[in-house]
Amino acid sequence: MDSISLEGFIIDDREAGLFRVNRQAFRSPEILALEHERVFERCWIYAGHESEIPQPGDFCSRRVAGRPIILAHGSDGQVRVLLNTCTHRGTLVCREPRGNARTFQCPYHAWTYNNCGELVGVPGEDAYSAAFDRKELGLGVPPRVESYRGFVFVNFDPHSESLLDYLAGATEYLDLVCDQSEVGMEIVQGTQTYSMRANWKLLVENSFDGYHAMPTHQRYMAFLAEIGGMDMPAISRLHGEGKALGNGHAVIEYEPPWGRPVARWAPYFGEAKKAEFAATQQKLTARFGKEWAYRVAQTSRNLLIFPNLVINDIMAVTVRTFFPVSPDYMEVSAWAFAPKEESPEDRALRLDNFLTFLGPGGFATPDDVEMLESCQKGFANKEVAWSDISRGMKRAHPVTSDELQIREFWRRWRDLLMLRPARIEASRAA
Amino acid sequence: MTMTAGATIPVTRQEVEDFLYEEAALLDEWRLEEWLQLLTEDAAYYVPSTDVPEGDHKTTLFLIADDTMRIRSRVKQLLGKSAHAEHPHSRTRRMISNVRIRKTEGESISVTANFVVYRVRMEQTDTYVGRYEYQLVRHNGRLKIRERRAILDLDALRPQGKVSIIL
Numbered sequence: 001m002d003s004i005s006l007e008g009f010i011i012d013d014r015e016a017g018l019f020r021v022n023r024q025a026f027r028s029p030e031i032l033a034l035e036h037e038r039v040f041e042r043c044w045i046y047a048g049h050e051s052e053i054p055q056p057g058d059f060c061s062r063r064v065a066g067r068p069i070i071l072a073h074g075s076d077g078q079v080r081v082l083l084n085t086c087t088h089r090g091t092l093v094c095r096e097p098r099g100n101a102r103t104f105q106c107p108y109h110a111w112t113y114n115n116c117g118e119l120v121g122v123p124g125e126d127a128y129s130a131a132f133d134r135k136e137l138g139l140g141v142p143p144r145v146e147s148y149r150g151f152v153f154v155n156f157d158p159h160s161e162s163l164l165d166y167l168a169g170a171t172e173y174l175d176l177v178c179d180q181s182e183v184g185m186e187i188v189q190g191t192q193t194y195s196m197r198a199n200w201k202l203l204v205e206n207s208f209d210g211y212h213a214m215p216t217h218q219r220y221m222a223f224l225a226e227i228g229g230m231d232m233p234a235i236s237r238l239h240g241e242g243k244a245l246g247n248g249h250a251v252i253e254y255e256p257p258w259g260r261p262v263a264r265w266a267p268y269f270g271e272a273k274k275a276e277f278a279a280t281q282q283k284l285t286a287r288f289g290k291e292w293a294y295r296v297a298q299t300s301r302n303l304l305i306f307p308n309l310v311i312n313d314i315m316a317v318t319v320r321t322f323f324p325v326s327p328d329y330m331e332v333s334a335w336a337f338a339p340k341e342e343s344p345e346d347r348a349l350r351l352d353n354f355l356t357f358l359g360p361g362g363f364a365t366p367d368d369v370e371m372l373e374s375c376q377k378g379f380a381n382k383e384v385a386w387s388d389i390s391r392g393m394k395r396a397h398p399v400t401s402d403e404l405q406i407r408e409f410w411r412r413w414r415d416l417l418m419l420r421p422a423r424i425e426a427s428r429a430a
Numbered sequence: 431m432t433m434t435a436g437a438t439i440p441v442t443r444q445e446v447e448d449f450l451y452e453e454a455a456l457l458d459e460w461r462l463e464e465w466l467q468l469l470t471e472d473a474a475y476y477v478p479s480t481d482v483p484e485g486d487h488k489t490t491l492f493l494i495a496d497d498t499m500r501i502r503s504r505v506k507q508l509l510g511k512s513a514h515a516e517h518p519h520s521r522t523r524r525m526i527s528n529v530r531i532r533k534t535e536g537e538s539i540s541v542t543a544n545f546v547v548y549r550v551r552m553e554q555t556d557t558y559v560g561r562y563e564y565q566l567v568r569h570n571g572r573l574k575i576r577e578r579r580a581i582l583d584l585d586a587l588r589p590q591g592k593v594s595i596i597l
Contacts, residue, residue, distance in 0.1 A: 097481060190479040190491030193586035219512040223503050331588060336491040348488035352495065360587050361477055361494035363507065366515035366594040
């Protein structure tokens with residue numbers, strides 16, 4: 001499939017207010033191959049968070065953009081991403097999901113690398129010629145590795161823009177998430193690793209889709225009403241806005257019906273917490289001023305960092321990333337993200353609040369899985385060629401139940417697949 | 431099997447097995463209101479994340495950490511129409527084996543068992559493998575569940591994708 005045949009894949013008629021996506025985008029293996037080449041090999045891809053490896057020697061290993069990698073905190077204090085393959089014959093040099101190690105020794109022929117990736121041991125090295133240079137045979141690294149507020153990203157395109165330029169307007173929202181803490185946020189241990197029998201882009205759409213909240217998550221809303229004494233008409237709306245942030249990143253930000261640590265009190269947190277939450281809000285106001293402090297603690301946001309990092313700062317904060325395995329199957333990893341200084345009691349409260357909604361055993365995510373898998377099944381009806389994403393397209397100020405944020409993703413996706421170099425500016429998209 | 435000196439009411443493996451088989455039948459038959467009757471007033475239900483199977487839900491992100499209120503809400507949701515992932519209901523079949531009484535202390539009985547739970551729905555069969563850790567108590571002569579912990583041996587919920595049933 002060349003870029004010409006992609007021309008009609010997306011109907012983006014701003015004048016008429018119509019936006020349609022050809023459903024081949026969700027089921028074609030050729031599209032997936034193009035996505036690997038033009039999206040996952042070109043964009044900044046989230047690899048992990050520095051807080052997962054706080055001490056020198058700490059490491060964790062995982063798959064990112066199809067590659068087994070090691071996120072390693074070297075004894076020299078530097079955080080690195082190392083490609084997990086022995087430069088000798090290919091073996092994974094690290095087969096533990098996490099730990100602390102000075103060295104990674106390949107189990108096959110015992111080549112040994114230090115935790116900075118340098119090759120420091122080759123058994124029987126005298127058998128090699130003078131041309132054999134250990135210094136050239138350290139563990140591979142991605143062409144680019146950069147981080148923003150502890151979020152470590154890799155880029156397999158050596159010529160890409162910097163991470164900061166790439167993130168564009170999304171940094172504002174990452175800041176809002178991170179400013180909950182005075183000393184820094186951390187990934188909490190315990191990973192929700194799951195999957196969906198659905199195209200990965202369906203999860204992009206779903207992760208910041210305010211329109212589906214009531215029908216799909218009716219049971220969560222009812223649960224919330226039950227425990228919190230909130231009235232249904234009020235909680236059925238997520239007052240707020242959808243916003244394009246440039247480069248395909250987008251967000252919805254709104255007044256949520258739920259309480260949230262660190263400072264948005266709800267009846268189900270108990271009276272004892274009320275004053276404490278108010279004091280936290282005051283502290284935030286003193287640090288940041290009233291407006292920013294209000295947004296940090298009182299509003300919720302569902303943020304997409306294009307293409308596949310979702311940070312949903314809702315009743316708790318989840319960091320979620322996912323990769324396609326085939327057009328109709330994706331693997332998802334999700335973590336809880338929390339202030340490092342949180343008291344044990346508050347941490348427990350946060351995790352509890354997290355699980356009411358989020359994750360594959362929560363009162364919401366299983367129904368999302370069901371909906372997306374159901375969409376994927378529906379796509380077998382090739383006669384129905386288009387999905388409609390036009391909601392709120394003519395509205396001057398898009399609300400959370402509109403689909404501006406979803407269109408933003410698709411526009412960037414289209415441009416990358418069609419090798420259009422230009423960035424989508426936030427202003428144009430709005 | 432360890433029986434501590436403090437054990438007041440003897441419990442046999444057969445009694446525990448009968449109890450777990452009955453529980454499994456109630457769950458497989460979606461008789462969830464009756465299943466709730468097997469729980470104490472302060473019951474808890476846990477499914478740890480697959481990468482920290484021995485974690486504590488207060489410090490570690492779990493898949494499920496229900497207190498009694500949430501268990502009851504879960505059951506109500508599952509029996510209603512808005513739990514889309516289980517409406518229409520899946521069919522499940524639970525295989526429970528290797529039942530062991532690990533400790534008895536007063537009225538409390540710690541039990542472990544292995545499980546395989548098959549979930550069949552819409553042309554897909556998903557398999558959950560792991561072990562249970564139960565804290566049972568004797569209440570008016572009958573066994574009740576104070577805590578049930580389903581610890582998965584899976585690397586990840588792949589391809590299962592979710593735990594929408596009571597595991």
